[in-house]
Amino acid sequence: MSLNAKTLNEEEFFYGHKACAGCGGSLAVRIALKVLGERSIAVLPAGCMSAVGFNFPQLCFGNNAIISTFAGTASMLTGIEAGLRAQGITDFQAVGFAGDGGTADIGLQALSGAIDRNDDILYICYDNEAYMNTGIQKSSLTPFGAKTTTTPAGKNIRGNLRPKKNMFEIVAAHGIPYAATASVGYLNDFIKKVEKASKIRGTKYIHIIAPCPTGWGIPTDETVNIAKEVVDCGLWYLAEYENGEYILNHKPKEFSDVEEYLKKQSRFRHLTEEDIETIKRSRDLKWEALNKNFRNN
Amino acid sequence: MKPYLRDKLPQKLSEIPDFTAYEAGYLVTKNAGWRNVRPEIDKEKCVGCLQCYLHCPDGVIYKDNGKVAVDYDFCKGCGICKKICKVGAIRMEAEK
Ligand SMILES: Cc1ncc(C[n+]2csc(CCOP(=O)(O)OP(=O)(O)O)c2C)c(N)n1
Ligand code: SF4
Ligand code: SF4
Ligand code: SF4
Ligand SMILES: [Mg+2]
Numbered sequence: 001m002s003l004n005a006k007t008l009n010e011e012e013f014f015y016g017h018k019a020c021a022g023c024g025g026s027l028a029v030r031i032a033l034k035v036l037g038e039r040s041i042a043v044l045p046a047g048c049m050s051a052v053g054f055n056f057p058q059l060c061f062g063n064n065a066i067i068s069t070f071a072g073t074a075s076m077l078t079g080i081e082a083g084l085r086a087q088g089i090t091d092f093q094a095v096g097f098a099g100d101g102g103t104a105d106i107g108l109q110a111l112s113g114a115i116d117r118n119d120d121i122l123y124i125c126y127d128n129e130a131y132m133n134t135g136i137q138k139s140s141l142t143p144f145g146a147k148t149t150t151t152p153a154g155k156n157i158r159g160n161l162r163p164k165k166n167m168f169e170i171v172a173a174h175g176i177p178y179a180a181t182a183s184v185g186y187l188n189d190f191i192k193k194v195e196k197a198s199k200i201r202g203t204k205y206i207h208i209i210a211p212c213p214t215g216w217g218i219p220t221d222e223t224v225n226i227a228k229e230v231v232d233c234g235l236w237y238l239a240e241y242e243n244g245e246y247i248l249n250h251k252p253k254e255f256s257d258v259e260e261y262l263k264k265q266s267r268f269r270h271l272t273e274e275d276i277e278t279i280k281r282s283r284d285l286k287w288e289a290l291n292k293n294f295r296n297n
Numbered sequence: 298m299k300p301y302l303r304d305k306l307p308q309k310l311s312e313i314p315d316f317t318a319y320e321a322g323y324l325v326t327k328n329a330g331w332r333n334v335r336p337e338i339d340k341e342k343c344v345g346c347l348q349c350y351l352h353c354p355d356g357v358i359y360k361d362n363g364k365v366a367v368d369y370d371f372c373k374g375c376g377i378c379k380k381i382c383k384v385g386a387i388r389m390e391a392e393k
Binding site for chain 1: 376
């Protein structure tokens with residue numbers, strides 16, 4: 001049986017941090033570390049989770065943790081794993097927690113290299129869909145239509161013009177041993193995936209949607225609900241890639257209302273009917289592909 | 298190990314190591330002052346399902362005799378616990 005709220009390690013390894021109230025990223029980091037335990041060595045590049053976790057001398061990780069360069073999460077994980085292995089130490093888990101910018105933009109090359117070498121590391125991308133720590137700039141994981149400080153909503157351009165990069169399938173296309181998507185709105189699914197990943201040798205990648213109340217323009221108590229809703233309305237999906245096969249873990253019987261999901265967030269409030277139709281169309285196309293190429297479980 | 302608030306805080310620069318590595322889980326400040334509202338748990342209503350404990354981004358809800366309790370030193374008052382509680386055992390009270 002897999003872990004759940006009752007059986008999860010009671011210790012806390014990410015505590016007293018300075019993330020905003022209701023931060024989805026901090027929830028993802030906290031839960032992953034409860035699954036992985038004290039023998040995990042966490043690497044955090046520049047981004048919110050390092051900024052809120054290491055305010056010297058306030059150090060909020062109860063396990064070994066280190067800040068990497070913005071681009072270097074995966075290469076530092078590689079070095080940690082190789083260094084400990086060289087010393088004959090084997091009972092540890094090298095785990096990275098990088099943002100969407102740190103993963104899909106600046107850190108992509110290092111991550112691709114690590115997967116290519118099949119280094120024995122776990123890379124977790126907490127995706128809050130923008131560069132939050134520097135004040136909400138667009139990344140390649142910002143969804144279509146979202147207002148950020150570099151994709152403002154005005155008369156002519158209504159937020160981000162580009163669709164969200166398909167990071168999960170880009171990683172899977174390397175032929176990685178294990179990759180998965182997740183959401184802080186479905187924590188039991190995330191727990192299962194972290195636990196599974198920790199038992200696989202080679203490179204593992206988990207991409208978790210982690211809403212940011214500050215950047216998304218939602219109340220602090222809505223983080224978990226909105227992370228559930230993005231899955232329920234079909235704009236995100238829970239899946240795995242293993243042994244060369246794509247698996248869909250969760251298939252909503254009927255999608256909830258996309259417009260309702262969008263209009264709850266101030267970053268989408270400017271969208272027109274037409275924009276919302278565009279978003280629905282791209283969702284339907286995505287699900288056509290998912291239904292065709294992904295096995296259900 | 299759960300990071301904890303230290304009794305004795307470094308007072309002088311010389312008490313802080315002059316290299317970039319330091320003890321894990323070393324807390325010197327609380328987060329309580331961030332809070333406008335505080336979650337109050339009704340122990341009569343609580344059924345101990347632990348969903349609030351699971352979903353708290355700050356990890357400040359802990360198991361307490363089959364029910365739960367809150368570490369108010371580090372709770373930020375986000376209200377996620379209240380929304381997640383199916384039996385309505387959590388009430389948000391204004392901080393005075
Ligand atoms: C090489 C380099 N470029 C830019 C920065 C500035 N910087 C620090 S955090 C950050 C944003 C990180 O965004 P993301 O990876 O999405 O994480 P988030 O802050 O959203 O959690 C940027 C641009 C940096 N630290 N290093
Ligand atoms: S800005 Fe967003 S991601 Fe960063 S700490 Fe605040 S809520 Fe978390
Ligand atoms: S209000 Fe937020 S920080 Fe405080 S106990 Fe509830 S979920 Fe945790
Ligand atoms: S969610 Fe409600 S019932 Fe469940 S443990 Fe928390 S307070 Fe108790
Ligand atoms: Mg980000």
